[in-house]
Amino acid sequence: MTGTSVTSVTPRPGASRRAARARRRLRPVPGAAAAWLVFTGLHLALSGRVWWWQIPELVPPFAFAVVPVLLLAAALVTRRARRVTAVVALACLILGGGASGINLAALWHRPAPAPPDAITVFSWNTWYWDQRWEGGMPRPPATGTPPRDAGDFYRFLREQDADVLLLQEYVYFGPGSRPIRVDDLARLRREFPGHHIAVASELVTLSRFPIVLQRGIDLRPWAEEERDRAVPPGSSMPDFHTVKTLRTDLRVGGRTVSFYNTHINSPVDSAYRGLDPRRLSPEQHRLRRANLRALAADAGANPHPAVLAGDFNASPAMGILRLLPDRMRDAAPALGSLYPATWNDRRPWWRIDWAFATPEVTVHEYELVRSGGMSDHSGQRLVISVRR
Structure with missing residues (x-):
């Protein structure tokens, strides 16, 4: 007869304590998942509709993808309400994924090759044109950034070799963020011979194609309160406060194509530096x-x-962004980046510069162009064609 021995394995005390600590650390996961789901739902309901939700809107967009993925990973190793937590985390990802800025179309979208008559468009927030930092800028440059040289500025613009340039912040700022009108038309004509030029407010559009119509779009008919229609007393640049979009119609190959050059107001009053939540306002x-x-x-x-x-x-x-024109479609599928970001240009985390087109316009190429320290925004370069 053969004897049978049973050996019991006793967990080491240290390992048991570590496992217990790990379980305790994971206890908040179900509650955290539920809280993030509530936050995501409130965000979708309130963002863009009430002014005081502008503070939560400053959450980096990628958080709407990263947080649910982390919660899902934690749910898979927790013992408490594992399935429910995983379902809630997935719901967060599905519900908030559109706000994350993740450009999934970059994985499969393959733009059509550009035809020979394609149009190159360059859009860029210039960061107060060619103004030198020591010449009255209301805020200093980032550490290590030298004052820009006007020659470098214009060289950068010419290097884009664009048929149409949509440029914002064609303006200087004085003390107290007082806008000062720029008159650089003579140099623009020298730097871009043969181009047609349209200007309104702080916006300038340059085009190799003839301009058949140009106008600044005035916000005042759409202002909700009387004070939002007002121009500050003594302003030397009234249209800076009332016009933030320049429409320029160009004659391209026998048909008219409209180009909208826009710079929507910041959530923070321009008199203050950065996205300071204390400076958000209903105005x-x-x-x-x-x-x-x-x-x-x-x-x-x-x-x-x-x-x-x-x-x-x-x-x-x-x-x-729900208020954008219904006809317009985001050009992002033509970007090669899964997470396109344009601001701050040196270490971009947010996409706040956009490009859109109507269905008759095909976007063959779309890339973000780093400015090399000349602006806090990256430029946008597109190659497009228009169906006849």
Whole structure:
């Protein structure tokens, strides 16, 4: 007869304590998942609709993808409500994924090759044109950034070799963020011979094609309150406060194509530096809405193919983008980046510069162009064609 021995393995005390600590650390996961789901739902309901939700809107957009993925990973190793937590984390990802700025179309979209007559478009927020930092800028440059040279500035613009340039912040700023009108038309004509030029407010559009119509789009008919229609007393640049989009219609190959050059107001008053949540205000919110509504009304009544590009001061997580013209489609599928970001140019985490086009316009190429320290925004370069 053969004896059978049973050996019991006793966990080491140290290992047991570590496992217990790990389980304790994971206890908040179900609650955290539920809290993030509530936050995501509130964000989708309130963002862009009420001014005081502008503070949560400053959450980096990628958080709407990263946080649910981390919660899902934690749910897979927790013992408490594992399935429920995993379902809630997935719901967070599905519900908030559109606000994350993740460009999934980059995985499969393959733009059609550009035809020989394709149009190159370059859009860029210039960061107060060629103004030198020591010449009255209301805020100093980032550490290590030298004052820019006007020759380098114009060289960068010429290097884009664009048929159409949509440039924002064609303006200098004085003490107290007082806008000062720029008159650089003589140099623009020297630097870009043969180009046609349209200017309104702080916006300038340069085109190799003839301009058949140009106008600044005034926000005042769309302002919600009387004070939002007012121009500050003594302003030397009244249209800076009332016009944030320049429409320029160009004659391209026998047909008219509209180009909208836009710079929507920041959530923060321009008198303050950076995205300081203490400086958010209902007035800024109303101005942003009025400008987007004015833009949408003009584009909605425009029968021509159109391109819209510029600095919207709005991330993918900001619901105010719902006010964009219905005809316009984001050009992002033509980008090769899974997470396109344009601001701050040195270490970009947010996409606040956008490009859109109507269905008659095909986007063959779309890339973000780093400015090498000349601006806090990256440029946007597109190659497009218009169906005949």
